[in-house]
Amino acid sequence: EAGVAQSPRYKIIEKRQSVAFWCNPISGHATLYWYQQILGQGPKLLIQFQNNGVVDDSQLPKDRFSAERLKGVDSTLKIQPAKLEDSAVYLCASSLDRGFSYEQYFGPGTRLTVT
Amino acid sequence: SQQGEEDPQALSIQEGENATMNCSYKTSINNLQWYRQNSGRGLVHLILIRSNEREKHSGRLRVTLDTSKKSSSLLITASRAADTASYFCATAGGGADGLTFGKGTHLIIQP
Numbered sequence: 001e002a003g004v005a006q007s008p009r010y011k012i013i014e015k016r017q018s019v020a021f022w023c024n025p026i027s028g029h030a031t032l033y034w035y036q037q038i039l040g041q042g043p044k045l046l047i048q049f050q051n052n053g054v055v056d057d058s059q060l061p062k063d064r065f066s067a068e069r070l071k072g073v074d075s076t077l078k079i080q081p082a083k084l085e086d087s088a089v090y091l092c093a094s095s096l097d098r099g100f101s102y103e104q105y106f107g108p109g110t111r112l113t114v115t
Numbered sequence: 116s117q118q119g120e121e122d123p124q125a126l127s128i129q130e131g132e133n134a135t136m137n138c139s140y141k142t143s144i145n146n147l148q149w150y151r152q153n154s155g156r157g158l159v160h161l162i163l164i165r166s167n168e169r170e171k172h173s174g175r176l177r178v179t180l181d182t183s184k185k186s187s188s189l190l191i192t193a194s195r196a197a198d199t200a201s202y203f204c205a206t207a208g209g210g211a212d213g214l215t216f217g218k219g220t221h222l223i224i225q226p
Contacts, residue, residue, distance in 0.1 A: 033213055042203045042216030043158070056211055091158060100145040100207040104214065106158040 002026065004107035006092050012113045018080040021110045025073070025094030031055075032069055033104060034077050035091040043091055049075060050098050079112075087114045120217050121204060127223040134191045136220040138204030139184075145208035147180055149189050152219070153200035161189075166208070191222075199224045 005024040013019050025032050030051050035043035046065065048056040051072040060067070064083070069075040079086055089109040095102040122137045140147070149161045164171045164180045164187065171178045177190040191198055201221045205214040 031212065041218050042205070043214075044216070045211075045213035048213050056213060093158075098212045100212065103160050103163070105160070108157045 004092055004094055004105055006090075006107040006110055008110055009108065010111045010113075012115065013082055015084055015114050016081040018078065019082055019112060020076055020078045021090050021092075021112075023075045023077070023092030023107060025075070025092070026105055029094035029096055029105075030072075031095045031098045031102070032075050033093040033095075034067055034075070035093065035106075037089045037091055037109070039088070046077070048098075055098060082112075082114045084114050087112060121202070121220040123220060124218070125221045125223070127225060128194060129225050130194055130196055132194055134194050134198070134222055134224075136189045136202055136222070138187045138189070138217055140187075140204070140206050140215075140217075141185065142206075143208060144182075144206045146206075147178075147187050148205045148207065148214065149176075149178060149187075150203045150205060150216075151200045152203065158203075161202075194222075194224045196224050196226055198222060 007022050032049045034046045036046050037043040046060045047067045049069040052069050067077045089111050091109045092107045093104040095104045120139050128134055146163050146165045148163045150158050151161055152158045162173045162176055162178050164178050175192045180187045201219040203216050203219045205216045
């Protein structure tokens, strides 16, 4: 079974530029999550989708971050404009369905460096 | 915000020894999960323990949960060099599906 795919794996941009990350979840998984992991910390949930709808975006900095999952499969996370503090690894995870009991499977992440 | 706090932040032991990591959390939970992260394989799910369970085993892993103290421990027995990684506890519950992670324990196994 193929895992969660993410691209690019690495990205370096200057502050105030824009960047987009792509995630392809495990086939058949209805729930998709984006997490931000700053160096030395654990991942922090940014947004959760159930199919193509947003379940939880309470921790997403909506002034600069946006995310979509238009067809309920792939998802894109965008930052515009980027700040230095956005340097982090962005992890995508998926689960079969929403709820505590379903295991989340994580992708390899995209490491973003903002200079 | 971080829910869990792992202790210690870093741990270095000899291969073959046991490693114990602790996690404390703040709010009520449905379950608590442990993950391992290294540069080669990303974030990998290790074990899940539900709030009504007190102990769970999986291979060389043993997890305990004390909901009265809001704490959990992860024991890795007979450690191997391949166990070198960062270990995170993550809690689920409180009306949200997403996981709330701690800051992690960095484990180094010396050959």
